[in-house]
Each structure stands twice: as structure tokens, then as C-alpha cells.
Amino acid sequence: MATTKVEPKIATAPSAAADKYEGLTPHHLIEIYRLMFLSRRIDDREIMLKRQQKIFFQISGAGHEALLVAAGVLLRPGYDWFYPYYRDRGLCLALGNTPYEMLLQAVGAADDPASGGRQMPSHWSNPKLNIVTGSSPTGTQFLQAVGCAEAGRYFNQHPGAAEKVDGDYRQFKEVSFNGDEVVYVSAGDGTTSQGEFWESMNTASNRKLPMLFLIEDNEYAISVPVEVNTAGGNISRLVAGFPSFHFAEVDGTDVLKSYAALKEAIDYVRDGKGPALVHGHVIRPYSHSLSDDEKLYRPEPERRLETERDPIKKFRAFLVSEGIADEAALHEVELDITDEVQEAADKAVSAAFPKPGTYLQYLYSPYLDPTSSAFETEPIRSALPAKPAGGEKTMADLINACLKDEMKRDERIVVFGEDVADCSREEYLRENQVKGKGGVFKLTSGLQAAYGSDRVFNSPLAEANIVGRATGMATRGLKPVVEIQFFDYIWPAMHQLRNELPVIRWRSYSGFSCPAVVRVAIGGYLTGGAIYHSQCGESIFTHTPGMRVVFPSNALDANGLLRTAIRCDDPVMFLEHKRLYRETFGRAQYPGPDYMIPFGKAKTVRLGHDVSVITYGALVPRALQAAQRMEREHNISVELIDLRTLSPYDWEAVANSVSKTHRALVAQEDTLSWGYGAEIAARIADELFDNLDAPVKRVAAKDTFVAYQPLVEDEILPQANDVYNALVELTEY
Numbered sequence: 001m002a003t004t005k006v007e008p009k010i011a012t013a014p015s016a017a018a019d020k021y022e023g024l025t026p027h028h029l030i031e032i033y034r035l036m037f038l039s040r041r042i043d044d045r046e047i048m049l050k051r052q053q054k055i056f057f058q059i060s061g062a063g064h065e066a067l068l069v070a071a072g073v074l075l076r077p078g079y080d081w082f083y084p085y086y087r088d089r090g091l092c093l094a095l096g097n098t099p100y101e102m103l104l105q106a107v108g109a110a111d112d113p114a115s116g117g118r119q120m121p122s123h124w125s126n127p128k129l130n131i132v133t134g135s136s137p138t139g140t141q142f143l144q145a146v147g148c149a150e151a152g153r154y155f156n157q158h159p160g161a162a163e164k165v166d167g168d169y170r171q172f173k174e175v176s177f178n179g180d181e182v183v184y185v186s187a188g189d190g191t192t193s194q195g196e197f198w199e200s201m202n203t204a205s206n207r208k209l210p211m212l213f214l215i216e217d218n219e220y221a222i223s224v225p226v227e228v229n230t231a232g233g234n235i236s237r238l239v240a241g242f243p244s245f246h247f248a249e250v251d252g253t254d255v256l257k258s259y260a261a262l263k264e265a266i267d268y269v270r271d272g273k274g275p276a277l278v279h280g281h282v283i284r285p286y287s288h289s290l291s292d293d294e295k296l297y298r299p300e301p302e303r304r305l306e307t308e309r310d311p312i313k314k315f316r317a318f319l320v321s322e323g324i325a326d327e328a329a330l331h332e333v334e335l336d337i338t339d340e341v342q343e344a345a346d347k348a349v350s351a352a353f354p355k356p357g358t359y360l361q362y363l364y365s366p367y368l369d370p371t372s373s374a375f376e377t378e379p380i381r382s383a384l385p386a387k388p389a390g391g392e393k394t395m396a397d398l399i400n401a402c403l404k405d406e407m408k409r410d411e412r413i414v415v416f417g418e419d420v421a422d423c424s425r426e427e428y429l430r431e432n433q434v435k436g437k438g439g440v441f442k443l444t445s446g447l448q449a450a451y452g453s454d455r456v457f458n459s460p461l462a463e464a465n466i467v468g469r470a471t472g473m474a475t476r477g478l479k480p481v482v483e484i485q486f487f488d489y490i491w492p493a494m495h496q497l498r499n500e501l502p503v504i505r506w507r508s509y510s511g512f513s514c515p516a517v518v519r520v521a522i523g524g525y526l527t528g529g530a531i532y533h534s535q536c537g538e539s540i541f542t543h544t545p546g547m548r549v550v551f552p553s554n555a556l557d558a559n560g561l562l563r564t565a566i567r568c569d570d571p572v573m574f575l576e577h578k579r580l581y582r583e584t585f586g587r588a589q590y591p592g593p594d595y596m597i598p599f600g601k602a603k604t605v606r607l608g609h610d611v612s613v614i615t616y617g618a619l620v621p622r623a624l625q626a627a628q629r630m631e632r633e634h635n636i637s638v639e640l641i642d643l644r645t646l647s648p649y650d651w652e653a654v655a656n657s658v659s660k661t662h663r664a665l666v667a668q669e670d671t672l673s674w675g676y677g678a679e680i681a682a683r684i685a686d687e688l689f690d691n692l693d694a695p696v697k698r699v700a701a702k703d704t705f706v707a708y709q710p711l712v713e714d715e716i717l718p719q720a721n722d723v724y725n726a727l728v729e730l731t732e733y
């Protein structure tokens with residue numbers, strides 16, 4: 001239980017009270033009242049500050065206090081892990097967050113410990129207390145909490161993996177874990193409509209994870225009533241079939257009932273029996289937020305009835321009627337809290353704002369720079385086979401080799417995704433009944449056999465599940481290297497990839513980080529790949545701050561860049577072109593277990609002086625063919641730059657080349673308009689205009705989908721011939 005600032009006067013302290021009140025002493029009960037009242041007072045103060053335009057947003061925990069304070073006093077700050085949502089002020093206060101800290105966030109102060117003035121109020125974050133930074137999208141917390149619970153279990157089973165190791169991301173990631181830890185995650189009734197809620201219940205149940213789900217049912221999601229969100233109007237009935245769960249439904253405005261239900265649930269989870277879900281019925285007396293007026297959709301009688309269930313009013317009356325505290329004692333508690341909140345608010349409103357020019361801080365790791373020479377190593381000669389002729393490996397081989405090497409070196413690496421395991425029914429493998437799959441493209445082949453089923457396993461067929469869990473695991477210090485089977489199916493994970501994984505460090509002011517690697521099979525030229533097995537779309541992720549995006553064109557680069565991705569301290573999207581996996585182009589010998597290429601360093605594939613082609617991925621071999629033909633047929637010397645990493649990218653290499661050749665062609669496989677090449681072309685036009693002898697040209701796919709019929713596919717995707725024609729036009733300008 002958090003320590004009290006004020007010692008309230010307890011009018012009566014019956015000795016048998018503890019048994020009567022679920023084991024809570026009068027002192028405990030008054031402490032709970034104090035926290036509930038404090039929570040409401042902060043909300044009231046914020047509402048005042050918002051009206052005075054000293055803060056810019058307010059969302060309250062009003063009506064949820066009994067349930068949340070009960071959870072907060074039962075759970076262990078800095079020991080258990082917390083993924084709360086915005087109504088959880090009472091929980092966070094009980095865990096040890098101070099009113100001043102909360103009000104610093106409300107004003108957007110530089111010293112706001114949760115986000116450095118970057119997030120709205122009630123977006124809790126406190127690394128010391130294990131309160132993991134939350135966001136505004138409803139429901140993204142669930143799968144991250146699943147990953148967090150899995151990480152805790154993993155470290156308990158592999159304690160050696162938690163050790164600090166210098167020289168990679170592990171140097172900067174404190175890991176802590178406890179055998180009986182609980183991962184708390186909460187949300188409102190409306191949010192249970194999100195698919196990620198169901199995905200998380202599925203995995204929590206299947207893996208019997210030590211998780212407490214708290215659903216705070218105030219019967220509304222802004223103006224939408226619960227029966228519209230939830231079939232039959234009651235989430236408890238819908239989830240009842242999930243195996244291994246402990247379920248409880250409780251009046252969340254009643255302190256003792258909430259406390260009892262939560263205690264039983266937490267004991268169940270802590271005992272390792274599986275996850276629990278507590279469904280608390282609460283009220284929402286202050287509308288959805290200060291931007292909402294519930295009178296527009298809730299009639300007066302409904303609102304009046306709700307007021308009668310106000311948990312603070314009810315608990316106060318209970319304390320008095322039970323003789324636990326008298327009016328005077330409670331009044332004194334309330335006055336003290338009012339003073340405390342006033343004092344905190346006065347201090348917060350005069351706090352300094354973030355300094356101009358600091359907005360880029362913590363977009364990426366401040367500790368480890370993947371563009372630095374620390375990530376530059378030579379291929380090891382001794383690693384080369386004696387007979388070079390037999391040593392040429394495909395991109396698929398060398399990605400697989402890198403994963404094998406890194407998993408050996410770093411026990412924190414776990415690999416999961418759809419079909420990535422050799423065989424989920426591992427007895428088939430053990431008994432040599434099957435050979436094993438290891439990915440639809442076989443990139444993860446043999447990893448499960450080598451490192452075990454707790455390090456390499458199949459996920460459910462759900463992309464948000466993959467990325468959300470990876471985010472939670474990486475937050476705890478694991479290094480998930482997950483696979484999205486086809487770029488075409490990345491979209492269910494979009495929320496996690498856009499709003500979570502790359503944002504966590506920035507929005508928590510580096511309080512948390514999640515340097516996971518997401519490998520994605522991408523691209524077309526498959527002869528029949530059609531719409532849903534040919535997509536590119538890298539610019540969507542290069543357009544996402546906080547994400548590193550890598551797109552190798554050959555085996556050696558794929559090996560060296562994947563190793564950098566795994567060892568670095570930032571989230572990385574690693575794009576692997578399916579057509580290049582087993583291409584003859586770009587095969588290489590195994591470079592040894594420590595070969596790394598820094599991010600942001602392009603490769604000059606071919607030196608030239610008449611025109612520059614800037615490209616990456618599958619356009620590299622196609623542009624190379626075009627360049628060779630230009631040489632043959634026109635005696636034009638083409639310089640070919642393979643960017644290799646798209647974010648960050650090597651502007652210096654582009655600028656140097658274009659300044660030399662004075663002509664630039666940017667080539668990409670993705671559709672032309674609003675694509676990655678548009679950014680490069682715009683920057684060349686902007687910064688190198690004086691060096692140009694011709695307009696910047698682009699080659700790309702037609703602005704449509706990729707068709708199944710191979711002749712139409714060829715017409716849509718950019719071919720070597722298209723690059724050649726563009727080069728002719730450009731050099732004739």
C-alpha cells in the first residue's frame with residue numbers, strides 16, 4: 001500500500017474490523033478513501049485549469065475510483081507490470097504516482113516525467129513503477145501486455161538471458177522480472193469491441209499467461225451505449241468460454257466488493273493458474289471528457305440514477321455508518337487533500353515548458369547509433385569456405401545464417417510469426433516423422449530445431465498479435481525478431497506499427513523503448529503474384545518517424561544489415577524481397593558471425609560519370625542490366641547507387657553522385673505517385689538544382705494494383721527496359 005502523507009484521525013477502530021472488511025483495517029480503509037478522494041480532486045482541479053486555459057485537455061477517472069484504487073493497493077508497483085488506460089488515475093496514485101507528476105503532464109511541462117510534455121494528461125508512464133507508457137488509440141495496450149507477460153515468463157525460464165552485455169542494445173536495457181509477477185491491463189467496455197482485445201484474450205488463454213484484465217464498464221463509449229458495442233450488452237457473458245481464465249463480475253463502485261473480487265483474481269494469477277478478467281460496473285459522472293456533453297445523449301433521470309452510485313459518496317457514507325471514521329475526521333482528510341492538490345497545481349502551472357528545438361530528442365536511441373562505425377565490420381576471411389566456387393549463398397541462406405548466428409550469440413532473441421516454426425507439434429520433429437517447415441519461404445528453417453520451441457514458435461494467424469506482442473516483449477528487454485509473411489498482409493498490424501512500436505521511446509521521453517525487428521517478405525515480379533502477393537509500400541513506413549527501414553538487394557547486404565538490425569537499439573522494419581530470396585544475382589559467401597553494415601550507407605554498385613541511378617531492392621539488378629546496355633549501345637557510363645537502408649538513407653552518397661554526373665534517375669518498384677522516390681527526387685531538385693543538367697526523372701510501377709496475368713504484371717511493374725528508356729531520355733535531354 002502506498003504511504004499516506006496525512007495520517008487521518010480514525011474515530012473508531014473495532015478490533016474485529018479486519019475480518020469484516022475483507023482483511024482491511026480501518027487504517028487501510030481510510031487510506032483507500034484518501035486515494036479515491038485525491039483522484040477526484042485532481043480531476044476537479046484539472047477541469048478548473050482547463051477552463052482557465054492553463055491545460056489543454058482533460059479526461060477524468062471520475063466514477064471509476066473504487067475499482068481502480070482497489071486494484072492499485074492490491075498490486076505491487078515496480079514488481080508487477082501495468083498497461084493502464086486513461087481512466088486509471090486511482091490506480092496510478094495508489095501505485096505511487098504523485099499529483100504533481102500528473103499535473104505536470106496536464107500543463108505539458110518539460111519535467112513531466114511520463115512524456116516530457118509530449119502526451120495528453122492521463123497517458124500514464126512511470127518506469128520505476130513499471131507503468132508502461134500508454135497511448136490514445138483504444139485497445140493497443142492489450143497485445144503489448146501479452147508480450148510483457150510472455151517476456152516475464154521467458155526471463156524466469158532463461159535467467160541468463162537477462163544479463164547485461166556490452167556492445168549491443170543489451171548494454172542499455174535493464175531487465176527485471178519476478179516469478180510470480182502479474183501483468184495488469186485495463187480498458188473500457190467500448191474498447192472490448194476492438195479485435196486486439198479478442199486476440200489478446202486468445203493468446204493469454206492459450207499460453208495461460210499471468211495477466212489481469214480489468215474491464216471498466218461505465219456503459220458508454222463516448223455516446224455509444226454498451227448494448228451497441230457488445231452483443232447482449234455484457235462482456236462477461238461473451239468471454240466466458242476462454243479456457244484457463246478466472247472470471248469475475250462486480251459492482252465497481254463498491255470498494256469492498258471490488259477489493260474482494262480483485263484479490264481473488266490476483267491470487268489466481270499470482271499462483272500461476274492462468275489469466276483473470278474482472279469486469280467492473282462503474283459510472284461516468286463527468287461525461288466522456290471535457291470536450292463531451294453527455295446531456296446530448298443521456299436523459300436527466302439516467303444521469304441522476306448514476307449519481308446515486310457515486311463510489312466516493314457511497315464509501316464516505318459507509319465509513320461513517322460503520323463508525324470507521326467520523327465526519328470531522330473525513331473532512332480533515334478532504335481538506336488536506338484539497339491543499340495538497342492546490343499546492344501541486346500551483347507548482348505545475350509555473351513549471352518550464354519543453355525547450356524549443358528538443359522535439360527530435362529520443363526519436364531514436366540516444367545510446368547506440370546504427371549509422372556509426374560500431375556497426376561496420378569486414379567479412380571474416382576464415383569464414384569463407386576453402387573452395388570458393390561452392391560457397392555462393394542465396395539471400396535466403398544468408399538471412400537464415402544470420403538468424404542462427406545471432407540466436408546463438410544472444411539468448412534474448414525470440415522468433416515468431418505465421419508458419420515460422422519447423423513444426424508446432426514438436427513430437428513429430430523429435431520422432432523424425434517430419435522434416436519441418438520453417439517459414440513459407442523457409443527463411444527460419446531449422447531455428448526451432450536448434451533453439452527450442454520457447455524461442456521459435458508459430459503465432460496465431462493475426463498480424464497485430466505478432467507486432468503487438470513483439471512490442472511488449474521488446475519493452476521488457478527481449479529481442480523479438482518477428483516475421484510478417486507477406487507485406488500485403490501487414491495492414492492488420494498497422495496500428496501497432498504506426499502508433500506504437502516506433503513511438504514508444506519518443507512519447508515516454510525515453511522512459512521506455514522497444515527495439516524489435518519486424519522482417520517482412522515484400523515485392524512482386526513473381527509471375528502470377530497478383531494483387532495480394534506483390535505489394536510494396538515501403539514509403540508508408542519511411543513516413544513513420546521512429547522506425548528504421550531497411551531494404552537489401554543482395555545476400556551479403558541482407559546478412560550484414562539484419563545483424564545490425566538485431567543488435568541495434570531501435571525498432572527496425574526489415575524488408576526482404578521475395579523475388580531476390582533465391583536469385584542468382586547477388587549471391588555471396590558466408591561472411592562470418594559478426595558481419596555488420598551500418599544503416600544509412602549506400603553502396604555504389606557501379607561507378608559512372610554520365611548519369612546516376614538511385615534505387616534499392618529488386619530494381620537494383622534491373623537497373624544494372626539497363627546500365628550495362630547503356631554502356632554497350634550508347635557508350636554512356638551510368639553510376640548505380642543502391643540505398644540499402646531507406647530510413648535513414650545516405651543523402652551524402654546521392655549528393656556526391658548527382659553532383660558528379662549532373663543527371664539523376666530515381667527508380668522504385670512501388671507505384672509512382674507519392675512513393676519513396678518522390679522524396680529523393682524532391683530533395684535532389686531542392687538541394688542540387690544548380691548541379692543538374694536535366695530534370696530529375698523517376699521510374700516506378702504504374703499507379704494501379706499488380707495483376708495476375710504475367711503479361712499484365714510485366715506491363716505494370718517497372719522493367720529493366722523501362723529504366724533503359726528513361727536513361728536514354730535523360731541523357732538525351
Ligand SMILES: Cc1ncc(C[n+]2csc(CCOP(=O)(O)OP(=O)(O)O)c2C)c(N)n1
Nearest residue numbers: 087136137138188189190191218220221222
Ligand atoms: C482506435 C480508436 N478509435 C477511436 C478513439 C476515440 N475514442 C477515445 S475514447 C473512446 C471511447 C472509449 O470507450 P470505452 O472503452 O468504453 O472507455 P471509457 O471512455 O468509457 O472509459 C473513443 C471512441 C480512439 N481513441 N482510438
Ligand SMILES: [Mg+2]
Nearest residue numbers: 188189220221
Ligand atoms: Mg465505457
